[in-house]
Amino acid sequence: MQELTHYINGAHVKGTSGRFADVYNPAIGEIVARVPLASADELNQAVATASAAQPAWAAVNPQRRARVMMKFVDLLNQNMDKLAEALSREHGKTLPDAAGDVQRGLEVVEYCIAAPQMLKGEFTDSAGPGIDMYSMKQPLGVTAGITPFNFPAMIPMWMFAPAIACGNAFILKPSERDPSVPLMLAELMEEAGLPKGILQVVNGDKEAVDAILDHDVIQSVGFVGSTPIAEYIYGKGCSNGKRVQCFGGAKNHMIIMPDADMDQAADALVGAGYGAAGERCMAISVAVPVGDETADRLIEKLIPRVEALKVGPYTAGKDVDYGPVVTAAAKANIERLVQTGIDQGAKLVVDGRDFKLQGYEDGFFVGAHLFDHATKDMDIYKTEIFGPVLTTVRAQTYEEAIGLAMDHEYGNGTAIFTRDGDTARDFANRINIGMVGINVPIPVPLAYHTFGGWKKSVFGDLNQHGPDAFKFYTRTKTVTSRWPSGIKEGGEFSIPVME
């Protein structure tokens, strides 16, 4: 069986802690590799290497740093098939979806080619007599990121590309479920010209995460994953004096107004609800049709579409709509939540419980489920299921529908399907959720905007990618200068003011 490594100081390094996690191919349910789980000592070695390498990297001018990003984009394109295959093998998502995972990361790398422009400072000439004032955006030093299993290419790139373009060193602690692609990305960054020690991958679990949070040299921590862990990392990281941004879980509602094109809405819901087996933080997991007549029409259109979904292994290429979920534990959790939905009185109108795939009986496949007549108090509504389960909650009015989304504890994404501009505009203005789609079911902003939810889907101030990333990975220093010709004789004893 393959034994994976860490990637430290430009080399694959075996784990020394003696602890490992199993990495599965979820389509066949078999262990394909084991990944080392770092001790604090191993993490500390990576930090020492990063700390030694970072000042020289910060001194490389931003244009040259951007050229590494340009070359990295080329290499990502050249290696797209290889990356997608490795990603699908450990995650389970389809090959086209895996290529999309790489592509949405690549687009943030492209954005980071603008580093010279983004890092320009500010200058005030003659701020006082003979005084000039300028502000610089300087890198933080050694930064770190902790990433989830569901986007093993995109989310690491969302973090390390801006961090590195800004002149920082970055230590990535990827998910232990699918660690191969992050290791490949680190190799490709070095092939693109990145000096050793600037991007390192330390595989691990809570022990490595705690070592990151406790290390004095690490200046910032980015996290994407579930809300309880986001909350923990945010609290501990902030109390240790670090700059921290944490992105958590979601329960994304799509509101379907009576005037919506019902075929378009149903198509959007199957893609957004069941794509990637529902393992997306921007998946739509709650459909909220407004009015019983709308609900009846929607459900009638949804049932055949959900029943026709093709579930299979990534090796089937484009012939499958979604693959297995990531682990046997994830599958068991989804099945448990489906049972609570039935027990608590929701109507299971498409029942995927008996789904079996011939030849893949040990794979972690979950059939598509569709609930109707769910209510606010049910577990399937309150909890992030992270599986191919779409829950319908019927609302009688638009106010009731928007109220549902507003009252939910999560606030990552949401969508409204309508032909009415006024309603769409009102929805976009009032909703307390970070990313809003109008007739767009998964409104993930492009690289040059920023990504982030509200409420319990986020802890911290700045979003991911876009201009916020350049703020998160730099700090401002402001210099006030005066040369001898501007200096008055004698001491000044009161605070200088501009009268």
Ligand code: NAD
């Ligand atoms: P997770 O929280 O289990 O794991 C995320 C990371 O935290 C992993 O690297 C893991 O090793 C580490 N971790 C796990 N337990 C830990 C602990 N007790 N202490 C310290 N670190 C720990 O999340 P996941 O299952 O990998 O990913 C799915 C979750 O991520 C979902 O909730 C999904 O909504 C969320 N997600 C959110 C966004 C977003 O941008 N808001 C994007 C993608 C995924």
